[in-house]
Amino acid sequence: MNALPEIWLVASRELARIRSRMFVFVTGGMMVLIVGALVAVKLLGGSTPTAVGFVDSATRAQVVAVAEAAGLDIAPRSVESEAVGEKLVIDGELDALVLDGPLRIVVEKEPDSALHGTLTALARQAALDAQLTGAGLDPNAVAASVAAADVQVVSLKGEDDLFDQRLGISAGLSVILFIVLQTTGLLVAQGVVEEKASRVVELLLSAVRPWRLMAGKVLGLGIVGLVQIGLVVVAGVGAQAATDVLGISFGALLGTAVWSLAWFLLGYTIYALLYASASATVSRQEEIGGVTAPIQILLIVPYMLAFAVVPADPDGTAARVASYIPFFSPILMPVRSAFGVPWWEQILAMLPALALIAGLIWFAGRVYSYSVLRMGGRVSLGDALRGR
Amino acid sequence: MGNLVLDRVSKSYGARHALAGLGFEVKEGELFGFVGSNGAGKTTAMRIVLGVLAADSGEIRWDGAPIDDAVRRSIGYMPEERGLYPKMKVREQLVYLARLRGLSAAAARTSTDAWLERLGVAERADDEVQKLSLGNQQRVQLAAALVHDPKLLVLDEPFSGLDPVAVDVMSEVLKEKAAEGVPVVFSSHQLDLVERLCDRVGIVRAGRLVALGSVAELREGGEARLVVRVADAAPDWASAVPGFTLDAPDTYAVAPDADDQALLRAALDAGRVTEFAWRRPTLTELFREAVAGEPTPEEEAA
Numbered sequence: 001m002n003a004l005p006e007i008w009l010v011a012s013r014e015l016a017r018i019r020s021r022m023f024v025f026v027t028g029g030m031m032v033l034i035v036g037a038l039v040a041v042k043l044l045g046g047s048t049p050t051a052v053g054f055v056d057s058a059t060r061a062q063v064v065a066v067a068e069a070a071g072l073d074i075a076p077r078s079v080e081s082e083a084v085g086e087k088l089v090i091d092g093e094l095d096a097l098v099l100d101g102p103l104r105i106v107v108e109k110e111p112d113s114a115l116h117g118t119l120t121a122l123a124r125q126a127a128l129d130a131q132l133t134g135a136g137l138d139p140n141a142v143a144a145s146v147a148a149a150d151v152q153v154v155s156l157k158g159e160d161d162l163f164d165q166r167l168g169i170s171a172g173l174s175v176i177l178f179i180v181l182q183t184t185g186l187l188v189a190q191g192v193v194e195e196k197a198s199r200v201v202e203l204l205l206s207a208v209r210p211w212r213l214m215a216g217k218v219l220g221l222g223i224v225g226l227v228q229i230g231l232v233v234v235a236g237v238g239a240q241a242a243t244d245v246l247g248i249s250f251g252a253l254l255g256t257a258v259w260s261l262a263w264f265l266l267g268y269t270i271y272a273l274l275y276a277s278a279s280a281t282v283s284r285q286e287e288i289g290g291v292t293a294p295i296q297i298l299l300i301v302p303y304m305l306a307f308a309v310v311p312a313d314p315d316g317t318a319a320r321v322a323s324y325i326p327f328f329s330p331i332l333m334p335v336r337s338a339f340g341v342p343w344w345e346q347i348l349a350m351l352p353a354l355a356l357i358a359g360l361i362w363f364a365g366r367v368y369s370y371s372v373l374r375m376g377g378r379v380s381l382g383d384a385l386r387g388r
Numbered sequence: 389m390g391n392l393v394l395d396r397v398s399k400s401y402g403a404r405h406a407l408a409g410l411g412f413e414v415k416e417g418e419l420f421g422f423v424g425s426n427g428a429g430k431t432t433a434m435r436i437v438l439g440v441l442a443a444d445s446g447e448i449r450w451d452g453a454p455i456d457d458a459v460r461r462s463i464g465y466m467p468e469e470r471g472l473y474p475k476m477k478v479r480e481q482l483v484y485l486a487r488l489r490g491l492s493a494a495a496a497r498t499s500t501d502a503w504l505e506r507l508g509v510a511e512r513a514d515d516e517v518q519k520l521s522l523g524n525q526q527r528v529q530l531a532a533a534l535v536h537d538p539k540l541l542v543l544d545e546p547f548s549g550l551d552p553v554a555v556d557v558m559s560e561v562l563k564e565k566a567a568e569g570v571p572v573v574f575s576s577h578q579l580d581l582v583e584r585l586c587d588r589v590g591i592v593r594a595g596r597l598v599a600l601g602s603v604a605e606l607r608e609g610g611e612a613r614l615v616v617r618v619a620d621a622a623p624d625w626a627s628a629v630p631g632f633t634l635d636a637p638d639t640y641a642v643a644p645d646a647d648d649q650a651l652l653r654a655a656l657d658a659g660r661v662t663e664f665a666w667r668r669p670t671l672t673e674l675f676r677e678a679v680a681g682e683p684t685p686e687e688e689a690a
Contacts, residue, residue: 009487199471203532206438206465207488209457373440375469 003212010208010216017187017224026183027228030176031235038236042243049075050095050112053085059100066122072114082106163339165246167311169253170338173260174306176232177331180264181299184225185271189279189288191217192372196283201372210369214280218272222265229264233257252340259346260334266353267330271299273360277367281379291378302328306335314339324349326356390451391415392437392540392571397446398595399432406432408595409446414540414571414588419562421586422575423671425679429595430575431468434544437573438465450540461489464538466546470529474518478509478528481517482535489536496535503531507557523551530558534565541565543574547581559585583671591678598678603671610669610677614640614648617663618655625658626651639667 017023052074054060060076067074077094079085085097089108096115097106103123105111129139192214195201204213237257240246246253278291305328310319314336323332329349337346363385370387371379392414399407407429414420422430435441437448439460448455473481479500486496504510507527512520517528526549533543541562547555562585566572576582582589583603591599599606617638618625626632631646642648655661669677 006488009484013484194473194475198474199467199469200473201471202435202440202467202469203465203471203485204488205440206463206467207461207485 006208007212007216007219010213011220011223014191014217014220015223017221018227023224023228027231030179030232034172034232034236035239038239038243038245041245049073050115051075051077051093052115053077053079053088053094053097055079055082055085056100059098063098063119063122067118070118072118074115162246162248165248166339168246169248169256170306170310170335172236173256173338174303174331174335176229177260177264177267177334178299178303180225180229181267181271181330182296184221184268185275185295186292187221187224188218188272189275189292190285191221192276192279193282193285193288196280196372196375197285205373210372211365214276214364214368218269218276222268222272225268226261226265230261233260256334256337259337263330263334266350266357269357270327270330270353270360271295273357273364277364280368280371281381281384283375287378298327302331306331310335324352326353329353390539392573393449394433394437395447395449397433397436397443397448399436399441399444405595407436407443410592410595410597412590412597412600414573416571417566417569418571418588419566419586420571420573421582421589422573422592423577423579423582423589423675424592428592430592431544434542434573434575437542438463459539462536462539464533464536464541466529466533466543468544470526472517472525472528472532475516477514477516478520479504479513482528482531485532486535491536499535499537500531503535507531522549523554526550527554530561534561539570541570541572541574543572545576546574547576547578555581579672579675589671591675593679599674606671606674607668610674611641612666612668614642614651615663615665615667616640616651616655616661618658619660619662621658626654629654
């Protein structure tokens with residue numbers, strides 16, 4: 001048999017995992033979580049209006065008008081007296097009580113900063129108007145010309161009103177990528193050790209060359225992982241398209257999704273080859289944890305960097321350098337791409353990753369072929385590489 | 389069909405010589421028994437035939453040409469360390485293994501069902517292998533060796549762990565495959581089975597073949613002994629006759645120039661002779677003789 005049909009035959013046996021309860025449970029769980037989060041934000045969404053009490057109706061009208069102009073969401077409420085209003089503030093029914101002459105704001109502890117700002121502006125406006133009138137000017141005319149004056153904004157990096165939303169997407173992506181890379185990598189390790197532990201590997205190797213057996217397993221479980229992450233990403237993109245809670249354009253989101261899937265494939269290949277070679281050196285399922293611990297730690301590093309370094313400055317030197325390191329790029333590049341990364345930078349970062357994969361194919365093929373028939377104790381990496 | 393030749397095959401693990409120039413031939417339709425004590429190199433030799441291990445030197449030939457992957461894929465193999473996917477269903481597993489050995493999906497299914505039926509495990513076809521009894525797992529293992537209609541059978545201890553009924557089924561299947569022209573090599577410690585089934589036997593010790601031939605030839609070549617029973621005789625009645633040494637009760641090793649008639653006369657003088665017979669050694673005795681005295685490879689290495 002030629003290599004490709006044989007590798008495919010081995011791979012297709014692994015595809016049965018898609019029907020396994022574990023796969024359905026984990027994938028379904030992640031889909032429900034991501035869709036649920038977006039729908040929940042949609043339903044509970046919008047900040048609750050600030051409840052503000054007024055004793056004087058003229059003040060009330062004035063503040064409401066200014067607040068509306070400033071885009072401040074307030075729920076005005078008239079109260080009979082200052083004392084009643086204060087009681088309502090203490091009881092928590094009012095967020096603030098606004099009193100006139102001079103303008104005062106009564107709160108339980110600290111005022112809502114937006115409301116405070118609006119009232120300050122109002123007080124200053126009143127003071128200004130008084131001065132203008134005293135100087136013989138028409139406050140309304142001055143206000144009109146002041147309003148017309150504007151400063152032109154030249155944003156070199158582009159304005160980002162949606163930073164928090166992008167941060168949310170990047171955090172979600174790093175969690176999903178981390179979980180799927182970790183679980184598919186462990187599936188590879190378990191599959192390799194299952195064949196060793198059950199001794200079926202000798203029967204398989206009498207028909208299939210070792211590297212083809214490994215390649216088939218890595219390919220098959222890679223498809224399983226791609227289906228898993230693909231379903232989760234499609235669920236996320238679909239839910240965003242339906243609810244539009246994030247306010248990010250569909251095109252931008254789709255771009256991030258496609259880059260993420262491409263990076264998953266690279267990341268999966270890197271980590272699956274590492275997991276396959278490490279697990280081939282042991283013979284029992286219990287030993288997987290020990291022998292794959294360094295790989296798990298290696299995978300945790302970019303996951304932590306995604307939270308520790310990228311949000312502070314997605315295009316900063318630290319984030320940029322880290323996202324070019326091949327063991328880290330599969331998580332950090334998609335995470336950065338949520339904030340917008342030019343396509344050429346994505347491609348550039350793929351070069352070291354591809355070079356690493358080429359090296360790992362050689363490494364894993366050698367270690368796996370040497371170790372997979374050696375039962376009992378753990379095979380040393382040095383022996384496996386020297387081939388004796 | 390064809391024939392299998394192992395030509396001066398050697399393999400060392402570090403300082404230990406597992407195989408030291410092992411060579412023999414298995415002809416078309418021949419049942420070849422491969423016997424030797426543990427560690428003699430039987431499993432290593434079989435693994436090298438299958439290509440699971442690489443020999444340090446020597447060659448495996450099929451029909452005169454060095455064995456290649458295509459031929460190897462057509463071998464039916466039962467490894468010493470039995471193993472199947474524990475969580476895979478019996479039928480799925482056999483179909484998969486048959487397809488790995490080059491059968492089409494349809495042919496693999498047909499053949500799987502036929503062998504499951506033949507080996508009496510058809511009703512377990514949709515169960516996971518781990519749910520089967522050990523005996524039934526062995527039957528599935530045999531089916532895995534047969535399912536792709538092999539051109540050559542290499543079976544490492546195929547009878548170990550089988551119940552008597554399964555032993556009979558296995559024997560029948562091996563004879564049947566040989567009758568179809570398939571060369572069959574198997575190793576076994578059950579020498580009575582080997583003696584009964586095999587056309588030829590090779591005895592291996594420390595990675596070398598020390599005896600090779602049909603069971604009859606080997607027995608011919610072995611030293612015949614004289615069994616003489618004399619009722620009411622003194623225990624040392626034969627000591628006066630030169631060339632005979634007692635090495636088992638009533639059984640005498642015979643020196644080349646000894647006179648058996650002299651022994652018979654001495655026996656008649658000693659008492660009532662109830663038995664006087666030449667006896668060829670059994671395979672078990674030949675085996676003991678062949679492997680006795682010299683250290684096994686493990687002891688050599690130690």
